[in-house]
Amino acid sequence: MTLAYATDGTAAPPAIAEVMQRLGVKMAYAKDEEIFAQDDEADLVHLVVSGAVRTTRLLSDGRRQVGAFYYPSDLVGLETSEVHRFSAEAICDAVVLVVRRAALKAFAGDDQVDRAIWEATRRELERTQDHLLVLGRKTACEKVASFLMSLAQRERPEGVAGRVSMPMSRQDMADYLGLTIETVSRMLTQLQGASVVEFDGCRKFKVKRWEALEEMAA
Structure with missing residues (x-):
């Protein structure tokens, strides 16, 4: 069985995507430009509109680990904690919709946002498990x-x-x-x-x- 682990970004649920289209601010990023940094506060929700995004983490010895790749309609950095565990950068010229989580909750409701976070967590866990299998075996x-x-x-x-x-x-x-x-x-x-x-x-x-x-x- 082939593992589709490289491109399985967390697609935004329809309700969240619709709200983000209405409330979001479009931000354009050039190739390799940082979208958010490792350990930044995770108070924004990001939706890729065009281009592609990678998440990365710097290890203690200075090496870089790429966590995942994200494409149009994918949510990036939707965390369950208060800070980002990975940084995110544009792989190429990219446009990203940005909305404050508080505004998203106020408009879409806590249940919708909580479901999106749960789905993001589930997919990230699946991605991590597949990635570990590839790296180790x-x-x-x-x-x-x-x-x-x-x-x-x-x-x-x-x-x-x-x-x-x-x-x-x-x-x-x-x-x-x-x-x-x-x-x-x-x-x-x-x-x-x-x-x-x-x-x-x-x-x-x-x-x-x-x-x-x-x-x-x-």
């Missing part, structure tokens, strides 16, 4: 294959051939998968050399052999 090739498959499934759930966007950098992938950038680049080269995928520059690829990629990602 998969080879480098399996990790990279799983990552590419999850990207492809997000854009093309029926397996239809076509170009798949990959907005994150090789370093983002490495920091997410617990690999070095050299290893990620080598695995991508191997997959292309085996005609499993075909890259169009650094940010787009096409799956040429779905069954082979699924087998590698399993």
